[in-house]
Amino acid sequence: MGKLTVKEVQSIIKKSEPGRYGDSGGLYLMIPKSGAPYWMLRYTQHKKRRALTLGKHSHLTLAEARTAAEEFKKKIRSGEDPIAERKREEQAVINTVEDLFTDWHQGLVNRLKHPNIPKRIFIKEIAPQIGRHPLNKVSPMDVRSIIQKIAESNRPSIANDTLMYLKQLFNHGIKLGLITYNPASAFNVNDAGGVEKSRIRMLTLDELAHVFQVFRDHRDNFTRDNYLACALLVVLGVRKSELTESKWTEFDLDKSLWALPAERSKSGVAITIPLPPQAIEWLRELKVRACGSEYVFPSRRTSKRPHMGSDTLNRAISKLFGREPGRKLQPPNHMGELEHFTVHDLRRTCRSLLAALGVPGHVAERCLNHKLKGVEGIYDRYDYFDERKIALNQVATAVEPLINA
Template structure:
């Protein structure tokens, strides 16, 4: 093969002004106004002229540019498109560079907007961080198969069933994220791993809930207006989650409605709207009782800073010798609705902040049943305080 006759020299490359310069055999230099420049190769493949960048003159010398050009001309002579071939090589290289830990973090970052508080609590990522990444984090994501996943999760599959379920679901999301990045992964690996692991023997433990019939007696024990007692009373009266309650602010209350910002609701996909909670007369009385404790606009401030902790109310109940948890009052409230009212299911579920009905039903429903829920909350407050209101015939 005839050796190309080159036209440029290293000195000429350095001294050249702005413009395009042909070195020969399709290798060109494009010099810019700022003194920088790029190498590129003009080549014909399958009757089409292609231009292929070979790097900047700051990183690639004239000698290296000629070597790269000859390498890609050889591919073209064999009938391969050098640009597509380089892209193929790049993807193959990335396959070995993208370890699971990096892809998992990237997937987490991309989902933060869907998670409560941008996922700062760590609950989305922690199952992976604790049970998958220590064993598979450094493995290229394209190499991970069902055997790897099975071996990583087998120690907790039967003993920590819920955690294992979350871990394998999160891992499935990470693999889909890797596929979206263009990496070659087995999207069925997690389902295959489940088949290998078998059905979990773990029996989920439901949160212990106080029977609704016992709630009034417990409510009476909270008469002393401490921050913890007032928080528990408001938790019972509103049936919200403790996370929303702890961050309750005075400026979120207008008349008898407390509006919980969407980001303070439970982090679930599709939770984009604020949630209105009707406050009974008893709940409004509790609001006034919290005024002496006001700090930074919070109804239930912590002892030194911030707000009351998530454990404070639970500790109070344990010290009282009760086997129940604060979150269980939501179940107490739901059971009371079922036993003592005729409220429609969708009204009862929305009272708890749950998504009710199918996606189509929710698309056409434009109400949050505030008026019906206002009556239910008034009836519930009357029940827990021992001053039960008359039950409307509609409920």
């Protein structure tokens, strides 16, 4: 194969006929069907034919392309793989904690059902303090500062979760050879939020009456959307995020059905929820209040989230108890002597009401979209839709006078 000349190269470029034009030693001028002409080196390594792009013709002259080809061929003869080396160089550079999290989180997306949970904790709790720190500059003191700040804001579960994610994050850095030790490894739950006890809080009917009365008395602070969300959580027993992030496309109000998809269900199982008449009434009001939004509870503030925030309800409830994180001057306690409760306690309240109304345990568990345990869970595939409909209607009838007072 004869070598190309400068004039021949110019002629090929001018004609722009797609093809591969050989020089010598595996060097080719490539004219693609679309895009700019470029130089390519073809070679054989480990009995495989390989092709390496050297650069665009506009960036490399014929002489420069030949020089580059010879340099790569020397590396090939010494056993190096220039394609693998180039891929390694093109990998994302990881210098800061934020860079490390981005790389770590990509793997979580494929492994975890809810990868947004560690992402939310990183953005809110970790990134503001050490996100831009170089990896080798993060110390155990930084870790302690992060988890203590969360614990002092009376969020023990978040403190424990944050510590867990910090350990996993820096272990990922060790795995990649970016750091040699984990600054979070020596800490345990006692340094963060403490050993978490299973909550048993549920509200009696008398307590529910008091709570919804306080909600109504302070409607300037506790919005109507919050009020109806709590009402629906008590009556339907669904999880907070399943309700507050729901879209109108999931509902058929005429048929009194809510089709909760598997990807939004914490259990990973889709379920059709029968809606009591009271719930239909509240949802129709929310439809009007949504003002055309695709979400049942659209965000009322300018934010990246299009729906109600994950902590909106708990913060609103805590404020009525005289607790407002981040404020030195706390608001007055309007709940009186009532024991504090969280949004998840409303789901437990629904379960307790089902039991008090004589609903069989397996039906009550399916009302909450819990998987049945043991052998019963393996063989019992019946969905108990009709039984669930009767049970939820009973709960709605029991609490409606307290909510619609």
